Amino acid sequence: MIEIKDVFFTYPNGVEALRGVSLSIPDGEFIAIMGQNGAGKTTLVKHFNGLLKPTRGEILVDGVNTQKVSVATLARNVGFVFQNPDHQLFCETVEDEVAFALRNFDFEEKVIKRRVAWALNLLDLEEYRKTSPFMLSGGERKRVALASVLAWDPQVVILDEPTIGQDHKQKERLRQFIVQLTAQQKTVIIVTHDVEFVAECAPHVILMANGKIVAEGSARQMLTNLDLVTQASIAPPQITQIFLGLTDLGLPTDLIDIHAAKEALLDFLEANP
Amino acid sequence: MPIIEAKGLTYTYPAGTKRAIENVSLKIERGEFVILTGPSGCGKTTLCRCLNGLVPHFYSGKLEGDILVAGLNVSKRSVQELARHVGLVFQNPENQLFALFVEKDVAFGLENMGVPRHEIRERVDWALQMTGIEDLRERAPHELSGGQQQRVAIASVLAMQPDVMVLDEPTSFLDPLGAQKIFEVISEVNRKLGITVVLVEHRLDLASRYSNHVVIMHEGRVVLDGEPREVFQSKKARLIGVGIPQATRLHHLLEESGLRLGRVPVTSEEASQIIKEVLRRD
Amino acid sequence: MSVFDGLRFRKVSSPIHRLDPRAKFFYVIVMFVVAVVFSELLPLIVLFLIQMPFVFVAGVQREWIRSLRGALFLAVMIFTFNFIFGYLSPGGITGIQPPVDSLSEYLMLLERSLAMALRFIVLVESFSVFFLTTSPDHLGLALEQSHVPYEFCFAFTTAVRFVPVLAEEAQTIMDAQKARGLELERGNFIKKIRNYIPILIPLIVSAIRRSLELAEAMESRAWGATEKRTNLYVLRLKKHDYALALISVLVLALAIYVRFFVQIPSISVTLRI
Numbered sequence: 001m002i003e004i005k006d007v008f009f010t011y012p013n014g015v016e017a018l019r020g021v022s023l024s025i026p027d028g029e030f031i032a033i034m035g036q037n038g039a040g041k042t043t044l045v046k047h048f049n050g051l052l053k054p055t056r057g058e059i060l061v062d063g064v065n066t067q068k069v070s071v072a073t074l075a076r077n078v079g080f081v082f083q084n085p086d087h088q089l090f091c092e093t094v095e096d097e098v099a100f101a102l103r104n105f106d107f108e109e110k111v112i113k114r115r116v117a118w119a120l121n122l123l124d125l126e127e128y129r130k131t132s133p134f135m136l137s138g139g140e141r142k143r144v145a146l147a148s149v150l151a152w153d154p155q156v157v158i159l160d161e162p163t164i165g166q167d168h169k170q171k172e173r174l175r176q177f178i179v180q181l182t183a184q185q186k187t188v189i190i191v192t193h194d195v196e197f198v199a200e201c202a203p204h205v206i207l208m209a210n211g212k213i214v215a216e217g218s219a220r221q222m223l224t225n226l227d228l229v230t231q232a233s234i235a236p237p238q239i240t241q242i243f244l245g246l247t248d249l250g251l252p253t254d255l256i257d258i259h260a261a262k263e264a265l266l267d268f269l270e271a272n273p
Numbered sequence: 274m275p276i277i278e279a280k281g282l283t284y285t286y287p288a289g290t291k292r293a294i295e296n297v298s299l300k301i302e303r304g305e306f307v308i309l310t311g312p313s314g315c316g317k318t319t320l321c322r323c324l325n326g327l328v329p330h331f332y333s334g335k336l337e338g339d340i341l342v343a344g345l346n347v348s349k350r351s352v353q354e355l356a357r358h359v360g361l362v363f364q365n366p367e368n369q370l371f372a373l374f375v376e377k378d379v380a381f382g383l384e385n386m387g388v389p390r391h392e393i394r395e396r397v398d399w400a401l402q403m404t405g406i407e408d409l410r411e412r413a414p415h416e417l418s419g420g421q422q423q424r425v426a427i428a429s430v431l432a433m434q435p436d437v438m439v440l441d442e443p444t445s446f447l448d449p450l451g452a453q454k455i456f457e458v459i460s461e462v463n464r465k466l467g468i469t470v471v472l473v474e475h476r477l478d479l480a481s482r483y484s485n486h487v488v489i490m491h492e493g494r495v496v497l498d499g500e501p502r503e504v505f506q507s508k509k510a511r512l513i514g515v516g517i518p519q520a521t522r523l524h525h526l527l528e529e530s531g532l533r534l535g536r537v538p539v540t541s542e543e544a545s546q547i548i549k550e551v552l553r554r555d
Numbered sequence: 556m557s558v559f560d561g562l563r564f565r566k567v568s569s570p571i572h573r574l575d576p577r578a579k580f581f582y583v584i585v586m587f588v589v590a591v592v593f594s595e596l597l598p599l600i601v602l603f604l605i606q607m608p609f610v611f612v613a614g615v616q617r618e619w620i621r622s623l624r625g626a627l628f629l630a631v632m633i634f635t636f637n638f639i640f641g642y643l644s645p646g647g648i649t650g651i652q653p654p655v656d657s658l659s660e661y662l663m664l665l666e667r668s669l670a671m672a673l674r675f676i677v678l679v680e681s682f683s684v685f686f687l688t689t690s691p692d693h694l695g696l697a698l699e700q701s702h703v704p705y706e707f708c709f710a711f712t713t714a715v716r717f718v719p720v721l722a723e724e725a726q727t728i729m730d731a732q733k734a735r736g737l738e739l740e741r742g743n744f745i746k747k748i749r750n751y752i753p754i755l756i757p758l759i760v761s762a763i764r765r766s767l768e769l770a771e772a773m774e775s776r777a778w779g780a781t782e783k784r785t786n787l788y789v790l791r792l793k794k795h796d797y798a799l800a801l802i803s804v805l806v807l808a809l810a811i812y813v814r815f816f817v818q819i820p821s822i823s824v825t826l827r828i
Contacts, residue, residue, distance in 0.1 A: 037418065037448045051730045071733045080734040086764070087724070087731045090756035100753070104736030134760065139313055148735065165364075165445045167313045167475050168516040193448040196478065196519070235449055238478050238519035238541050245545025249552055258519060262526045265548065269532065272552075331774055353780035361775040367720060368765050369772035371713050373692040380787040382776035387783050394787065415719045429776065 007057035017043040019211040028185045035208035036233035041191045049078040079154035083161045085145035089133040098148045119151040156187040163194045199237040199256040207232040224254040277301040281338035293319040295493040306470045311490035317473045325359040326352040343436045360430030362440040366422035370414040382433045400432040420451030437469045482540045502537045520544035571613035571688045576697035578796035585803040586681040589810040595819045596670040615687040626679040630672040637668035691715040
């Protein structure tokens with residue numbers, strides 16, 4: 001459980017990135033924090049593992065105040081996958097890379113072996129076990145970074161802009177992967193401005209703008225509310241936009257999913273032959 | 274004569290094990306707005322590099338086949354010569370800006386070409402105006418947002434007054450609003466100045482409304498090449514797994530369920546329009 | 556990162572900023588020579604004070620004081636060494652025969668040691684004023700027009716341009732690795748150094764990747780198209796530059812005259828202590 005209580009944060013250069021954010025994230029929840037670049041999304045999630053400490057207010061992760069413990073201690077339960085995998089990769093083999101965190105956390109050697117095998121398997125990287133991470137393609141390096149974070153099995157997994165530069169298939173694979181994580185009761189937090197991806201995943205959505213939370217609710221509620229979406233400087237999903245043009249026909253305005261859209265149209269036709 | 278004409282292009286990077294592009298042939302007419310897309314690793318970036326000579330001159334290796342850009346044979350001309358006709362805007366905004374402030378960056382290419390000073394001044398002012406960043410003239414690149422940086426990159430290419438502007442996933446690092454602004458700038462450059470645009474993009478939802486020619490690549494080959502509507506509604510496109518616009522996908526789903534919509538939409542406005550017509554008719 | 560603040564040239568326009576870097580550099584060299592010519596405290600004090608107006612007109616007081624503070628440590632060391640050696644060695648710097656017994660001799664020794672320390676400060680001061688009032692690109696331009704090969708000028712300005720970018724990246728990499736349990740402060744001295752490997756390697760790899768991308772972009776913008784590179788800006792020596800050069804020459808001439816023909820009074824003697 002992550003509790004954020006009236007948190008303010010100002011960067012050393014004077015930029016006020018968070019202006020009074022309060023939020024509760026229960027265990028096992030899947031949430032997306034959305035807003036345009038500069039809204040404070042990444043700044044906020046960096047507080048969850050203690051990389052940043054609030055200038056005012058407090059953050060409790062499982063009851064522990066983040067000001068009082070080290071990043072390493074918090075990281076044990078809160079895994080953070082950074083946007084650019086190249087900011088993490090440095091080992092000679094993929095195997096070492098995945099084991100890195102486990103070694104930092106003082107796991108036993110045989111547990112490390114087990115966990116590494118599990119993580120490599122989970123992300124389809126077993127064939128690259130002895131390969132240098134620098135030899136892999138962009139998409140593969142992303143998977144290595146992900147594996148290295150999942151290896152230590154944190155309860156919370158934070159993904160910072162996971163869809164950047166990804167093609168359609170890669171996004172689909174990511175979506176399925178997140179489904180797997182949530183099935184394991186993990187708390188999954190994604191920071192993103194990719195509205196279409198969020199529409200497909202349908203997590204609980206938190207809209208941010210100018211360092212504050214504008215609103216929160218289901219993906220459907222949030223992404224189809226034009227007011228809120230404008231405040232957060234994002235655009236509604238294409239499906240929603242299509243139906244915006246059909247309001248005078250009496251069709252529903254809160255659709256984000258393409259299959260639901262299809263059903264709605266077919267139902268409409270049946271009802272109005 | 275097409276502004277870009279490629280026949281049977283095949284290339285393998287010196288360190289590569291398989292062909293990056295294979296037997297690629299295509300024709301692009303002057304003034305077109307082309308979207309080049311396909312799954313990661315399909316060869317789109319390599320093809321872009323063939324357009325301004327980075328392949329084969331910067332990357333070495335042998336480029337088989339022929340490619341003519343603005344009448345110049347890419348294999349036989351240097352990157353410097355080709356740079357006068359083809360401008361390339363890269364994915365990472367930060368790594369294509371060198372100078373300590375914007376104006377100097379926009380002038381960079383012109384300075385390299387030895388253009389006389391008063392002409393550099395004119396062209397720089399014009400390019401800044403066209404991309405709407407005149408007020409950023411004296412700013413340092415690091416202070417700018419990603420979207421602003423990309424507009425500087427576009428301005429610096431524009432200042433060289435190329436015939437063709439190639440943009441390799443320029444909006445990857447930008448949020449949707451930033452991406453939107455970039456597409457609008459590119460579109461304006463295409464319409465007002467007649468500069469041919471080749472845009473590599475995954476975000477077809479946002480970008481396809483501007484284009485009149487779509488090329489889809491897969492595993493080094495060109496698999497689809499034609500008018501956006503045709504390409505997006507084709508089965509092949511669905512199989513390859515590119516991000517076909519939702520409007521087109523909805524059309525397909527409805528057709529599968531027996532609802533004939535007739536025209537194929539590419540944008541949400543078109544979809545609304547078409548659906549309205551059909552529903553009103555019934 | 557405050558270390559890099561010094562290189563982040565502030566866009567201020569003052570008459571000093573507008574001076575041609577070549578004129579300013581000539582002035583700095585003259586100050587350098589004059590400072591070396593004198594070993595007496597009085598002229599060095601004068602030299603120190605001469606430069607203050609420049610600092611105030613340029614409006615760079617705060618940064619200037621900061622740079623002096625940095626030099627303070629070395630200045631103190633220079634003072635101490637001079638005092639000790641002057642005390643111990645026969646004749647030495649002050650021409651005083653040990654043992655130093657009378658008050659007046661102590662004061663002369665003190666004065667001399669202070670003078671040495673002050674000379675160092677004057678040197679730092681003039682270079683500091685130069686760099687604080689000359690933007691890196693002006694400097695690059697001056698280098699270019701002084702016929703330094705363009706490749707070097709470009710390397711210089713590009714390096715300065717990327718300093719804040721690299722600093723930010725280093726911070727991000729540190730965060731990413733801390734989020735995997737890396738504790739930089741943990742372990743003995745050797746371990747502490749090894750802790751920086753996961754930070755250095757991604758930084759270096761990233762720098763190499765960045766260079767490659769920059770090279771591509773440079774080529775694409777006709778780098779090397781012609782030997783005769785033109786420039787958007789041109790530095791032209793103006794009246795105030797010639798004025799500064801003239802003043803510098805006069806100061807130099809005056810200094811040489813004073814050195815050879817004028818007996819410079821010692822402060823302690825003059826005050827009749």
